Amino acid sequence: MSTKKKVLLIDDDKDFLYATKLILEKGGYEVFLAEDGRRGVEMWKSVSPDLAIIDMMMETWGEGFEVLKKIRATDTGKETPLFMLSAVDLQGPYQSFEPPPEFPKVNKVLHKPVKADDLLGYIASALSK
Amino acid sequence: MMKAQRPLILIIDDEESLRDGCRQALEKSGYAVLTAGEGSEGIRIAREKTPEIAFIDLKMPGISGMEIIEILSKDIPDIVLIMITGYATIVSAVEAIQKGAYDYLPKPFSPDQLRTVARRGLDHRDLKIETRRLREEKERMERNFITFVSHEMRSPLVVIRQYIESLKTIAGDRFDKEVTDIISRCGRRIQRLEELIEHWLDLSKIENGTFAQKKEALWLCRIAAGIADEMAPACMNKGISLEINVPEDLPEIIGDEESLMRVFTNIIGNGIKYTPEGGKISFSAGCDDCYVSVNISDTGIGIPQDKLPFIFEPFFRVRGKEEREKGSGLGLTFCKKIMTSHGGEIEASSKEGEGTTFVLKFPTQSSYAGTYSRRPS
Numbered sequence: 196m197s198t199k200k201k202v203l204l205i206d207d208d209k210d211f212l213y214a215t216k217l218i219l220e221k222g223g224y225e226v227f228l229a230e231d232g233r234r235g236v237e238m239w240k241s242v243s244p245d246l247a248i249i250d251m252m253m254e255t256w257g258e259g260f261e262v263l264k265k266i267r268a269t270d271t272g273k274e275t276p277l278f279m280l281s282a283v284d285l286q287g288p289y290q291s292f293e294p295p296p297e298f299p300k301v302n303k304v305l306h307k308p309v310k311a312d313d314l315l316g317y318i319a320s321a322l323s324k
Numbered sequence: 325m326m327k328a329q330r331p332l333i334l335i336i337d338d339e340e341s342l343r344d345g346c347r348q349a350l351e352k353s354g355y356a357v358l359t360a361g362e363g364s365e366g367i368r369i370a371r372e373k374t375p376e377i378a379f380i381d382l383k384m385p386g387i388s389g390m391e392i393i394e395i396l397s398k399d400i401p402d403i404v405l406i407m408i409t410g411y412a413t414i415v416s417a418v419e420a421i422q423k424g425a426y427d428y429l430p431k432p433f434s435p436d437q438l439r440t441v442a443r444r445g446l447d448h449r450d451l452k453i454e455t456r457r458l459r460e461e462k463e464r465m466e467r468n469f470i471t472f473v474s475h476e477m478r479s480p481l482v483v484i485r486q487y488i489e490s491l492k493t494i495a496g497d498r499f500d501k502e503v504t505d506i507i508s509r510c511g512r513r514i515q516r517l518e519e520l521i522e523h524w525l526d527l528s529k530i531e532n533g534t535f536a537q538k539k540e541a542l543w544l545c546r547i548a549a550g551i552a553d554e555m556a557p558a559c560m561n562k563g564i565s566l567e568i569n570v571p572e573d574l575p576e577i578i579g580d581e582e583s584l585m586r587v588f589t590n591i592i593g594n595g596i597k598y599t600p601e602g603g604k605i606s607f608s609a610g611c612d613d614c615y616v617s618v619n620i621s622d623t624g625i626g627i628p629q630d631k632l633p634f635i636f637e638p639f640f641r642v643r644g645k646e647e648r649e650k651g652s653g654l655g656l657t658f659c660k661k662i663m664t665s666h667g668g669e670i671e672a673s674s675k676e677g678e679g680t681t682f683v684l685k686f687p688t689q690s691s692y693a694g695t696y697s698r699r700p701s
Contacts (some may be wrong), residue, residue, distance in 0.1 A: 210483040217490035282482055308485035311493040 199225040200322055203244035205235035205262060206280065207253040214250075215309070222315040232262040243271045245322060248305070260298075267299035270275040276302040276321035280309070328357045331371060331446055336366030337381040337515040339407060342431075343659040350442060350553060351569060363387025370396050375403065377445045379429065379438075382416060390416075392424060397424025402453055404445040408433075464484065470528050473521065481518050510601035520652040526653060527638070530661045537580035537665060541689070544577060544609050544616065545570040551607060555592050563601040566592075569608040575688040577616050579666045587659045588620070591682050595622035596654065598680070615668075617686055621681035624660065627674040635672060 202224045206212050212228045219226045227242050229235035232253055239247060248268060251259040259279060266272040279301050303317050333355050335346045343359040358373060366649035370378055378396060393405050407428040417428045426448055429441050444624050453551035465472075484576050488511040495504045529535035529655040548570040559566040588607070595605045600636040610617060626641050627635060634640045639653040663670040669688050674680040 208479065208483060211486055214483065214486040214490045218493050221490075221493045282479060307482045308489060311489045 200301045201225045203227045203247040207231045218311045220304040231322040236265045246276045278303045281305045330357045331373040333376040334375040337361045340385045347667040377404045379589040394423045402447045523652040541576040568604040590655045597625035623679040626676040676679040
């Protein structure tokens with residue numbers, strides 16, 4: 196029986212998925228990958244991860260925000276930590292990304308590329324709560 | 325807008341036999357033809373049906389051909405206007421062309437002549453439309469270029485850096501130090517490439533006016549305090565002293581704090597790079613009637629006189645290739661553009677072996693108001 200925590204990663208860039216998977220596995224997580232939003236939501240329902248990381252800007256099925264809403268709307272998705280990934284320069288106007296009040300909760304916004312230590316640190320702290 | 329059917333030609337002539345003759349000749353060649361016996365009817369039909377070509381008789385009762393040409397060339401984009409005239413003189417031809425006609429056809433003419441002129445007119449029209457389409461496409465591409473670059477160039481770099489991050493994570497176990505060193509070096513070079521793209525995007529944004537800059541009153545002494553905080557660690561690391569001397573009673577300047585901070589830290593950063601240990605960088609400010617000026621000087625290696633005029637050019641390197649690793653080569657270009665967008669100036673003077681001084685001049689608020697008050701904001 197594996198006691199590893201499960202992390203779901205949703206991004207339409209295969210290379211980004213693979214590179215990040217290596218880091219997450221090194222951090223001791225069981226990693227699930229989805230290449231688009233539709234598969235991401237399906238996988239969310241079938242594997243019930245402990246945390247999901249969703250790319251904001253994917254080419255298919257609108258934005259990552261749609262995926263976030265759909266996941267938050269599931270029974271298991273109400274309180275699970277959800278991270279969003281952004282390739283937007285966080286030095287600029289998005290630095291203080293504040294989702295609107297009615298928007299489903301985002302636990303952390305990460306800027307691509309994500310430093311391995313930062314990624315593992317944020318996940319560990321989100322999962323320990 | 326596109327017409328899939330046969331090209332439509334309008335004939336405006338008061339002579340019925342000529343209208344019928346033209347109609348037959350053109351319909352035989354596959355054109356759709358409309359006719360009008362006088363000017364106002366012709367204009368009404370043209371506005372309603374937007375033909376590709378209109379043949380217009382110059383001399384008619386009522387509105388003259390010349391007037392019709394003038395009206396239609398303004399009203400109907402891309403219409404090809406061809407003047408028909410029994411009194412073809414150079415003078416009338418020139419006048420018609422000045423008013424917007426493409427060509428003229430002297431009476432009497434043969435069906436073949438008519439068809440040739442019509443064909444040529446249509447070709448001209450197609451070419452004109454195509455040219456405009458290409459020009460619009462080009463402009464659209466120029467506008468989207470920045471977005472294109474930021475997405476298409478940055479996303480592969482992001483992925484490579486992510487790979488390097490994962491390599492670093494697993495390398496410790498599997499590779500020796502030499503390999504991990506190489507990985508770190510790759511990471512640094514790629515990060516620098518990302519910075520280069522970032523700086524270059526900033527420059528294009530300044531150029532096309534999409535670089536967000538506020539215009540607010542700024543206290544230089546408050547900015548100077550921020551500079552001291554930001555640059556002190558780097559100076560300390562290199563054993564360089566940083567002296568800041570900005571009088572509190574200096575007039576306010578108008579500008580964007582974030583980009584001006586970048587200008588100042590950029591120049592000070594350069595100073596740190598080229599000033600040996602034990603040196604000094606000073607940041608001081610003063611003013612006269614027209615300008616608030618900031619002086620940033622270092623006791624560094626200096627810039628040769630013959631290189632000084634080029635330092636604000638993109639990618640110019642005072643010391644050539646060996647400097648390539650030190651930055652994007654766009655820092656001072658950025659400073660110059662930001663200063664220009666503030667209505668200010670930037671100048672450098674230097675003596676080799678003694679140091680370099682940058683003088684940045686900002687119009688004072690009163691002179692600024694004088695210069696820009698007529699501009700709509």
